[in-house]
Amino acid sequence: MGGGMAADAALRGIRELDPVGTVGMVSAEPHPPYNRPPLSKGLWKGQSVDEIWRHADDLAAEVHLGHRIVALDLERSQATDEQGQVYGFEKILLATGSTPRRFPFGGTDILYYRTYDDYRHLRALAQRAESFAVIGGGFIGSEMAAALALANKHVTLIFPEGGIGGRLFPADLARFLVDFYREKGVEVRPGEEVVGLERQGQDLNLRLQSGQTLTVHGVVAGIGVSPSVELAQQAGLRVEGGIVVNELGQTDAPNVYAAGDVARFYNPALQAWMRVEHEDHANTHGLAVGRNMAGAHEPYHHLPFFYSDLFELGYEAVGILDSRLETVSDWTDPFREGVVYYLEEGRVRGVLLWNTWGKVDAARALIAEPGPFRPQDLKGRLG
Template sequence: MKHHKYLIVGGGMAADSAIHGIRKIDPSGAIAVICEELHPPYDRPPLSKSLWKDAQFESIWRSQHNLDIAIHIGKKIVNLDPARKTATDNAGNSYTYEKLLLATGGSVRRLSNADENVIYFRTVDDYRNLRQLCEHGSDFVVIGGGFIGSEIAAALAMNNKRVTMLFPESGIGARVYPRPLSEYLNSYYQEKGITLHAADTVRSIQRSGKKFVVTTENGKVISVDGVVAGLGIQPNTDLAAQAGLEIDNGIVVDELLRTSNPDIFAAGDVANFYSRLLEKRMRVEHEDNANTMGEIAGMNMAGQKHPYHHQPFFYSDLFDLGYEAIGELDTNLEIVEDWQEPFRTGVVYYLRERRVRGVLLWNTWNKLEAATELIAEKNEHTPATLLGRIRN
């Protein structure tokens, strides 16, 4: 049985950031990372963004900078005993710890009645598999019109592939973008050569030789070389539940990122934290949250008392369009659009009871601090008070 002062379950961005957080405070305490993937930590955003442009593949790997850690890749913790402070992996190895971090991330949602070779895009292996298909294939279906689906469709089209998008909503990003912007994106993607099947879902995906045959509920039959699905994730909470920790849309943590067991912390996609800015609990599946939360969790594991009061932002790249955003982006909220150039440059505000809850900075850069301050003011607003409030 191996003993480590710090045990980290998960090998993603939050886990790597936690290592650096620990080492800022404790330069020598033994750290072990148990990583189910067969790779050391890497940056995930480039998989659907810069690697399809001009970034080098090797640029994704996150350096450990000789921080003296043990990384056990290809291992999964399957049993956690908080009373004995032991964790056991799927190879039967046991580890003891003083402080433990659950950075278990999430698992992709999968389609029923679909061929097993559908790529549910999330990992570096998914990226490699899709790149390999692209070497010989020219036609692809992308299922999902949200964050990942819209990025992958754009990436494939920019690499001269014929792309068909299939999603149940009326438009790309329809759950977060105001209807006019979503409708503009539909037209914009079609101008880029992408075929859209909106308001439609998958009935079946089968193999026919080297081809995939996608049949939709609306009766469309599409023959392609590859199928990519971006359907979101479910937080990996099974281990936490088995250990008796509090679960509610993820692993519930306090402001110091401790779970209901004070010696077990959680961070990243799986952690349900309280946002002081929005005055609500939430779970955020984006890079800024993983990096910042992971580092603070690591520092607190090493004895600090830093509250996680950060409000994470998120961003996306869609051909030559891009955005940064913070807070709640939900089309069920009241929406105020302030375009400098319609659908090319502008700011979209999301309000509940006349208070700004979220800000979408569409091709508007270096304004995250202003957007955060606007939400924090908690003042009542009307369209008249918001128009022109944030500009490039």
Template sequence: MTEQNFYQYLIVGGGMVADSAARGIREVDPDGTIGIVAEEQTPPVARPALSKKLWTDSSFSFDDVWLNTEDDTGAVRHAGDRAVAVDRDARTVRTQSGMVLGYDRLLLATGGAPATLGLPEDDPLIFFRSLDDYERLRRYSGDQRHVVVVGGSFIGSELAAALVENDTAVTLVFPDDVLFGGVFPPDLARYFQSRYEDAGVTVMPGVSVESGEVQGNGHVVLTLSDGTSLECDAVAVGAGVSPNNEIASVAGLSVDDGVLVDELLRTSDPRIFAAGDVASYPDAILGRRRIEHVDNATTMGRQAGRNLAGAEEPYTHTPYFYSVAFGDRYEAVGTLDASLEVVEMWDGDRGVVYYVDGRDVVGVLLWNINGRRDDAREAIDNADGSDHAALRSRIPTEDGDAEQDDKN
């Protein structure tokens, strides 16, 4: 193996986790060689912008979303190539092009694959995840073109809001009886759905997509579970992702809804780490879980990089997630499940919702409230969920201390 094909730190995956990991490595080791194997030809981007600010802020541009990993860290990016196998004995990674790269420490940051719902691969059928997906959806938006958004997920709801605010006719198809009915308390879910209806989105609850095809005129026809069909210019699917853990599984690493890691983000092989969407980790407050949101990707990525370089620091951060639609911003920590007992405190358009399982607070939703994430974490860690009166007074509905806003 030549010197050019060996890296002290090798990262499989080229997104936000890889960027944060390379920066974390440099905090500990300013000189060690870093290699990144990335399927994408383009540099990594701040992914939240793809369904948020690039649609809603006219002053925002691609210059604001690029992550300059190579320039800032000296990492060597092998772009447009996919890692296909890990040889743990030889400590090498083989790529689809046949390149073999050696490593001393390896990070799996392979992310997740968006659900396709059995739909065919074709240009107007967009399984939304990447910069390329954003650019394709942009081409099909505007001028009152008709886009069907499939899935009542966080990404699906963001896309429906973004599209309708950009002169696009939008139909939103989802299986719940009410949008986010499985996540929000009933009154909040009905309010949330009404914001979409008031904005002009055609809401189709309680149905799923059975099949779809692209016709000769380029239009897409979807057949729904209630027997009806929809014709549109394009389809954007936002129905969740599954972890890309195949390469880890074939390599003999422990997997279970993601690659299993310990508190140091090490896999069952101490020289191999995993972080981001693909990693199932032991959260210090919530227990073992896999989280698919940007706060986890960037914070866990940085810690994985530091630990690759020998820091040996446990990952103790409990991540949050956030979304914005029609001027309402919400943040959440933990489990949001409307089938659980909920305790609510509202002051006009600001509110706190606690999700309670017995005596345990397992999730907190902050609606139009900034600077209270640590309060939410502390409530999950310590609050008595059976004392509803104490819960309602626990987190104030006014903004707290300023917190660094999410990147895009």
């Protein structure tokens, strides 16, 4: 179930061990599986749309697009879609992903950016509109503000935190990004919230908590996502902030697996339960769980990384990035190149590699070390 990156990777994992078994993919998306990161990165920098497709049709699977599973009967080993079509299974993977959080206002005038169709819609709108508001200063919001600015649009970036990436980055780095985005022509409004939206013809009037009104022609929101666990809950599976799985990707029903955004798994290096919403995890977890569905019995102990591009700045990150943790910054060039370590009780819990490349595996190894580490122990460790 699902047609995203994790589902496609799982299909590839199954085919690595079982090239002839019957496999079906049921996806609510109207499009076959594609890579999501280019939607907010490469496609705005000249990458061809032809490059995003993952070619699941090469894997000898029955692919049912535009069908949403609405009921899961584990006793009968059947899944039913919204049109009443029934699918039988011996094993089933829930790769249902996540759903954007939404405001209680604005309706379809707010684009909750996530899918290829969202990209097409925004590209078309950007052909005829000049001013945009981007709500949210996190992962998607910061990328989309940069993408629209690179398309020579007037962009206002609005978020409640004190700086861009304020929940991830140390306060001084988040404040630097505010000034950096302003230098790029983005109007940045930290510490501000949107409380309403009204349309007047082609104008969208955003009401702000400060009492001001901002008029734009397009609104994009990236205010977080929630795992799509409804079917798992309906089926009585264990759900705790995601569908809980063991190291093989199995739920508490042994013939039901989960992978990708929706899965909550235990990571030995962090000694913590996690749910990860990024590309590396979708690909590696999907592949591992697919292989396990085909009989591999290979524990998933991978610590995923994620990355982003913010104009000419970029980063890779591993582990837990939480600005509430103790942070140690080791800059080669302040806010332009360096490493930020996230510590909790003397252990490194996360590493931010800021314009620092080729160090992901070393960061994983550092996180796996028990410590304890003092700030001075980390200076020059990965830089």
